[in-house]
Amino acid sequence: MPGRQLIMNFPVTATSHTLADYLARGGYQALKKALAMAPQDITKEVTASGLLGHGGAAFPVGRKWSVVKLNDNQPHFLCANADEGEPGTFKDRWILEHAPHLLLESMLITSHALQVRNAFVYIRGEFDLPYRRLAAAVEEAYEAGYFGERILGTDFACDIVVVRGAGSYVCGEASGLLSSVEGKRGYPRNRPPRLTVKGLFQRPTVVNNVETLANVAGIITMGAEAFKQVGVAKSPGTQLVSISGHINRPGVYEVEYGYPLKKFLFDDCGGILGGGKLKCIIPGGISTKVLTAEEIEPLTYDKASLEAAGSQLGSGGMIAIAEGTCMVRLLQVMLRFYHHESCGQCTPCREGMGWMHRIIDRIVGGKGVPEDIERLYTISKLNDGTTICGMGDAAGYATVGILNKYRDEFEYFIEHKRSKLSGNLEAPVHA
Amino acid sequence: MKHLIPEFEKWKKRFPPGFDSAMVMLCVRRIQDDRGFVADSDIDGLAGYLGVPRMQIEEVLSYYTQFRRRPIGRWHVQACRNVTCSMRSAEKLIDHLARKIGVAPGNTTPDGRFTLSTVECLGSCGTAPVVMINDTYHENMSIEKLDELLEGLK
Numbered sequence: 001m002p003g004r005q006l007i008m009n010f011p012v013t014a015t016s017h018t019l020a021d022y023l024a025r026g027g028y029q030a031l032k033k034a035l036a037m038a039p040q041d042i043t044k045e046v047t048a049s050g051l052l053g054h055g056g057a058a059f060p061v062g063r064k065w066s067v068v069k070l071n072d073n074q075p076h077f078l079c080a081n082a083d084e085g086e087p088g089t090f091k092d093r094w095i096l097e098h099a100p101h102l103l104l105e106s107m108l109i110t111s112h113a114l115q116v117r118n119a120f121v122y123i124r125g126e127f128d129l130p131y132r133r134l135a136a137a138v139e140e141a142y143e144a145g146y147f148g149e150r151i152l153g154t155d156f157a158c159d160i161v162v163v164r165g166a167g168s169y170v171c172g173e174a175s176g177l178l179s180s181v182e183g184k185r186g187y188p189r190n191r192p193p194r195l196t197v198k199g200l201f202q203r204p205t206v207v208n209n210v211e212t213l214a215n216v217a218g219i220i221t222m223g224a225e226a227f228k229q230v231g232v233a234k235s236p237g238t239q240l241v242s243i244s245g246h247i248n249r250p251g252v253y254e255v256e257y258g259y260p261l262k263k264f265l266f267d268d269c270g271g272i273l274g275g276g277k278l279k280c281i282i283p284g285g286i287s288t289k290v291l292t293a294e295e296i297e298p299l300t301y302d303k304a305s306l307e308a309a310g311s312q313l314g315s316g317g318m319i320a321i322a323e324g325t326c327m328v329r330l331l332q333v334m335l336r337f338y339h340h341e342s343c344g345q346c347t348p349c350r351e352g353m354g355w356m357h358r359i360i361d362r363i364v365g366g367k368g369v370p371e372d373i374e375r376l377y378t379i380s381k382l383n384d385g386t387t388i389c390g391m392g393d394a395a396g397y398a399t400v401g402i403l404n405k406y407r408d409e410f411e412y413f414i415e416h417k418r419s420k421l422s423g424n425l426e427a428p429v430h431a
Numbered sequence: 432m433k434h435l436i437p438e439f440e441k442w443k444k445r446f447p448p449g450f451d452s453a454m455v456m457l458c459v460r461r462i463q464d465d466r467g468f469v470a471d472s473d474i475d476g477l478a479g480y481l482g483v484p485r486m487q488i489e490e491v492l493s494y495y496t497q498f499r500r501r502p503i504g505r506w507h508v509q510a511c512r513n514v515t516c517s518m519r520s521a522e523k524l525i526d527h528l529a530r531k532i533g534v535a536p537g538n539t540t541p542d543g544r545f546t547l548s549t550v551e552c553l554g555s556c557g558t559a560p561v562v563m564i565n566d567t568y569h570e571n572m573s574i575e576k577l578d579e580l581l582e583g584l585k
């Protein structure tokens with residue numbers, strides 16, 4: 001594994017997800033420690049750890065939590081975002097399937113810190129095994145007295161419900177997710193007010209990604225100082241990276257921040273499928289900008305390094321793309337996805353995604369015109385910052401990222417009515 | 432849906448009191464799992480039970496792709512066609528499925544055996560391509576494996 005491990009630090013067996021095994025690994029000791037702490041001290045510790053959100057935006061967790069005012073005579077809510085839907089991302093699934101109690105323990109600690117009586121996990125509707133594992137863990141935890149009234153003999157009480165989504169990408173956005181938990185269409189909401197001020201049912205609500213929350217128990221156990229020793233100064237800790245595409249060993253890897261990116265791809269993940277060469281990577285879900293093989297050469301895997309190269313850590317969903325892959329066809333698949341998933345609430349996204357999708361279909365169909373490239377740029381720009389959630393922006397970033405670096409492939413496709421390459425998305429086979 | 436109310440009552444204990452509409456998503460799914468789809472009478476029943484407007488439940492049903500208002504085939508074959516699956520031959524797999532099952536994506540066979548759909552990312556990219564049949568993921572799919580699988584689904 002690339003670097004030290006904080007989450008995937010136990011062997012996966014047929015029973016490693018159960019309460020008995022989790023307790024044998026020292027599980028629920030952090031909760032005991034946390035319940036002896038004052039709520040604000042837990043938030044202080046998490047703030048001091050420098051933990052950043054792992055869902056895509058890398059927002060400092062302590063800063064988000066600090067907005068929630070304690071003892072303000074209204075209910076607070078906590079919601080774990082398990083609506084993992086960013087294409088290329090399947091890392092939270094690992095936690096849900098193999099370490100559900102780590103998530104639950106961390107949510108209990110967070111609930112104590114934020115005075116939350118009712119917590120939710122919002123899990124995407126398609127996840128069947130992860131849901132069953134998590135639901136079974138919830139029942140085990142209730143049975144053992146970790147949820148309900150008077151937890152571990154203290155005055156702390158907390159209930160949890162696992163809400164299942166039903167197939168909406170936009171519900172992975174925190175406010176869209178809360179709309180869905182409220183039993184409505186998953187429409188994102190305008191900010192301000194922030195969700196930590198008026199979130200679920202207009203009450204202060206913290207929404208954190210599953211992996212983000214899963215780090216909380218460890219931070220309480222080892223302390224902020226020890227946590228900061230892992231990773232690099234501006235990105236403490238680790239990231240579960242789910243890697244897929246034209247790579248020999250796809251899967252979920254826990255990568256310590258600061259690990260060399262090229263070493264990860266070629267040593268840990270075994271290099272490119274079929275002995276091919278790397279063309280580019282999508283570093284963290286398809287909404288992050290592509291990085292070419294030359295660009296990743298000097299990079300380390302952390303926030304500052306990827307941002308300096310013009311991309312982002314994103315959701316940790318990395319896709320490796322081999323030389324010979326047609327980027328026009330790749331963008332077509334991506335724009336079809338965005339068009340399909342636009343919730344339709346904001347005009348620039350609802351219409352813009354459709355326009356972009358139709359333009360790229362036209363190009364691939366051999367009916368593209370030279371102005372189409374500029375049109376894609378224009379629509380991307382029109383979407384930027386003009387929609388309630390970040391989906392319109394993200395589709396634009398992804399499009400511009402590919403157009404900037406592979407414009408020649410688009411020009412060729414429009415002029416010759418066929419791909420400059422094989423026109424395939426599968427990895428080319430090398431002799 | 433009335434026979435499901437005792438089950439809903441049990442769930443209610445873990446929800447924050449006074450915020451019953453948070454149960455909509457779970458109740459709708461349970462009703463659909465029970466009947467295979469959500470009928471008009473279910474909407475009326477659930478709206479009455481949770482005290483939410485009928486329109487809110489209609490909205491939820493039309494918004495989320497997994498909810499349906501009419502029955503589908505016994506086996507719902509959903510093939511992912513997003514980025515990684517496409518990079519791992521999903522397009523060929525989907526063409527094959529459509530030929531084999533005999534209907535284009537979005538349709539049900541006349542005998543009610545299969546419904547074929549294409550879907551966007553199922554979060555199974557490391558084991559692409561993936562085909563979901565009813566609730567189960569079938570990963571690292573190939574045409575041969577799929578043919579064998581479909582044979583067993585009557």
